[in-house]
Amino acid sequence: MMVNLIILGSCLPIIAQQSKRYPTENELQQLMNRFRNFVASPSPGNRDFYIRDRRNETETQKLNAFVRAWLPVNPDVAPFLGQWTALEETQNIYPSTLKGKVCIIETFIPTENDMGISFAQGTISGKSIKTTNFASIIQQGNYLGVAFVNTRNEQPGIYEYAWPKPLVDPAKLMSYLPPADRNRLLQQFKESACSDTLPKR
Numbered sequence: 001m002m003v004n005l006i007i008l009g010s011c012l013p014i015i016a017q018q019s020k021r022y023p024t025e026n027e028l029q030q031l032m033n034r035f036r037n038f039v040a041s042p043s044p045g046n047r048d049f050y051i052r053d054r055r056n057e058t059e060t061q062k063l064n065a066f067v068r069a070w071l072p073v074n075p076d077v078a079p080f081l082g083q084w085t086a087l088e089e090t091q092n093i094y095p096s097t098l099k100g101k102v103c104i105i106e107t108f109i110p111t112e113n114d115m116g117i118s119f120a121q122g123t124i125s126g127k128s129i130k131t132t133n134f135a136s137i138i139q140q141g142n143y144l145g146v147a148f149v150n151t152r153n154e155q156p157g158i159y160e161y162a163w164p165k166p167l168v169d170p171a172k173l174m175s176y177l178p179p180a181d182r183n184r185l186l187q188q189f190k191e192s193a194c195s196d197t198l199p200k201r
Helices: 025-040 045-051 057-070 179-191
Strands: 082-085 090-095 101-107 117-125 128-131 136-140 143-149 156-165
Touching (some): 025 156, 045 156, 057 082, 101 128, 101 179
Antiparallel strands (some): 082 156, 090 101, 101 117, 136 143
8 A cells, every 4th residue: 555655844842733542654655765765865945954054063963972981881872862953943852861752842833722842751662762643753864854653644653853963951942931841841850761962870
């Protein structure tokens, strides 16, 4: 059976588009193949953003040091760590002291129905991360793909991010939120044993 795949623009945040199910194994495999093709030859035009590395040397070195430090603590999630950027969105993937676990803070342009930020937990599943908001995250080199099922038409899609930067304090990402919302999300972050700092020796 042929599965129609979609790659969505930035008109809506991923969180607003996701169905309440994960992509099936067949759908995920096809999305991964499409993602690999994109990584091998990122599209020109409005996707020129994905082709050029805009990070400075300090940012790259800081992220590499952070990933190396967490590798012995949580090896399966180390390649996913960092602030991954798309055109108007970020996926901020933080390590946890719990093996195979991460915290994910997605930022996007706020709309009437959301605050422009979402929080999810993630668990390593094979070579991907499954999130509590029904996405599967895959990584290859300097590119990240978030695979999901579109809530409008139940079709699988994938959205690409690139060139991870060092993580920032989650409180800074949430600084514009009302205090009650910010405290709730930060409490979830803490309860998930996640961190934006180097692991304690």
